[in-house]
Amino acid sequence: xxxxAGFRRTGSRRHLPATxxxxxxxxxxxxxxxxxxxxxxxxxxxxxxxxxxxxxSAVPVxxxxxxxxxxxAREGPKHRKPGREPGERSGGRQIGRRSxxxxxxxxxxxxxxxxxxxxxxxxSLIVSFMNWPMLGEHSWTGLDNYRQLFSDQTFWxxxxxxxxxxxxxxxxxxxxxxxxAAWLTPRIRHRHVFRVLFFIPTITPLVANVxxxxxxxxxxxxxxxxxxxxxxLNAPNFLADGTxxxxxxxxxxxxxxxxxxxxxxxxxxxxxxxxxxxAAQIDGASAWQVFWRIKFPAISPSIFFATxxxxxxxxxxxxxxxxLTKGGPGTETETLVQYIYNTGFQTQQLGLASAGAWVLFVIxxxxxxxxxxxxxxxxxxx
Numbered sequence: 352x353x354x355x356a357g358f359r360r361t362g363s364r365r366h367l368p369a370t371x372x373x374x375x376x377x378x379x380x381x382x383x384x385x386x387x388x389x390x391x392x393x394x395x396x397x398x399x400x401x402x403x404x405x406x407x408s409a410v411p412v413x414x415x416x417x418x419x420x421x422x423x424a425r426e427g428p429k430h431r432k433p434g435r436e437p438g439e440r441s442g443g444r445q446i447g448r449r450s451x452x453x454x455x456x457x458x459x460x461x462x463x464x465x466x467x468x469x470x471x472x473x474x475s476l477i478v479s480f481m482n483w484p485m486l487g488e489h490s491w492t493g494l495d496n497y498r499q500l501f502s503d504q505t506f507w508x509x510x511x512x513x514x515x516x517x518x519x520x521x522x523x524x525x526x527x528x529x530x531x532a533a534w535l536t537p538r539i540r541h542r543h544v545f546r547v548l549f550f551i552p553t554i555t556p557l558v559a560n561v562x563x564x565x566x567x568x569x570x571x572x573x574x575x576x577x578x579x580x581x582x583x584l585n586a587p588n589f590l591a592d593g594t595x596x597x598x599x600x601x602x603x604x605x606x607x608x609x610x611x612x613x614x615x616x617x618x619x620x621x622x623x624x625x626x627x628x629x630a631a632q633i634d635g636a637s638a639w640q641v642f643w644r645i646k647f648p649a650i651s652p653s654i655f656f657a658t659x660x661x662x663x664x665x666x667x668x669x670x671x672x673x674x675l676t677k678g679g680p681g682t683e684t685e686t687l688v689q690y691i692y693n694t695g696f697q698t699q700q701l702g703l704a705s706a707g708a709w710v711l712f713v714i715x716x717x718x719x720x721x722x723x724x725x726x727x728x729x730x731x732x733x
Contacts, residue, residue, distance in 0.1 A: 619653035622649075623646055
């Protein structure tokens with residue numbers, strides 16, 4: 352490198368070359384750039400002066416023909432290190448205090464659940480293995496109650512009646528409620544009024560429903576009069592004929608119970624995306640295809656829920672046949688729950704009644720488990 356093109360350091364100063372016009376021009380440019388005033392965000396401190404508070408650092412900058420200056424970057428106010436403010440409680444103590452208050456508010460409900468649900472369930476399981484009359488001494492019998500239950504012919508008759516009721520009631524309830532929900536589309540005027548009218552039987556007390564339907568089923572009632580005026584035939588005695596008694600109970604139960612599922616299906620159908628329905632109509636799909644290809648898969652979770660709840664409640668049916676036919680004629684409409692009631696409170700065999708209740712519980716639990724395992728094939732959650 353030529354000697355005129357180099358430079359040497361002396362302390363913190365740079366001695367720029369002075370040979371040639373190019374060197375002088377470069378030196379002048381560097382001197383001007385150093386001597387320019389600092390920006391507004393920078394503070395200039397003379398050498399030896401104290402750095403003002405808040406300045407993070409001071410860097411001496413020198414140049415040819417310029418005094419040494421200290422450029423300090425001015426920062427904002429220092430922030431306090433993260434930590435707990437004076438007098439602030441720790442997070443663990445706050446969580447513990449909230450948990451304590453949560454336990455206080457949950458205690459009444461928990462006590463009610465334990466006293467009126469958990470304890471009776473455990474007690475009934477224990478009683479099912481004992482000879483427990485309403486009055487008298489109690490003794491441990493093991494599985495004798497279950498053996499006696501399965502050897503009783505009446506138990507199998509009422510079990511068959513219960514299955515018959517479930518097979519008739521569940522499909523009819525779901526079909527009627529789903530059909531009405533599909534009919535109550537937004538195009539129907541005053542559909543909210545129809546929803547209220549269809550839901551009234553569900554909230555009407557069953558005793559009132561039974562009174563109305565007993566009047567309809569009488570030999571000289573409305574159904575008999577209608578059949579005589581239209582086809583000239585007398586209606587059968589629905590409540591006294593064993594062939595028609597179960598159908599009469601199922602018809603009243605469907606009328607009194609379809610409103611709940613109808614609201615579930617109606618809300619699910621309203622939630623189906625409109626763009627899917629419009630795309631299907633553009634593609635030329637019929638109303639039947641739109642329902643089974645788009646709407647039914649979209650509302651399948653709601654259908655599954657309604658099916659499960661309807662199955663569980665139908666296996667526990669008691670009020671409708673008990674009030675309408677008293678389980679008759681004979682035992683044609685007697686169900687498992689009515690059999691358990693008669694065994695426990697009429698014959699006063701609480702151990703045998705508890706065994707029947709646990710058999711019914713196992714049946715419902717098994718059917719529920721099968722339904723949950725089979726839902727993967729037809730229920731779509733996306």
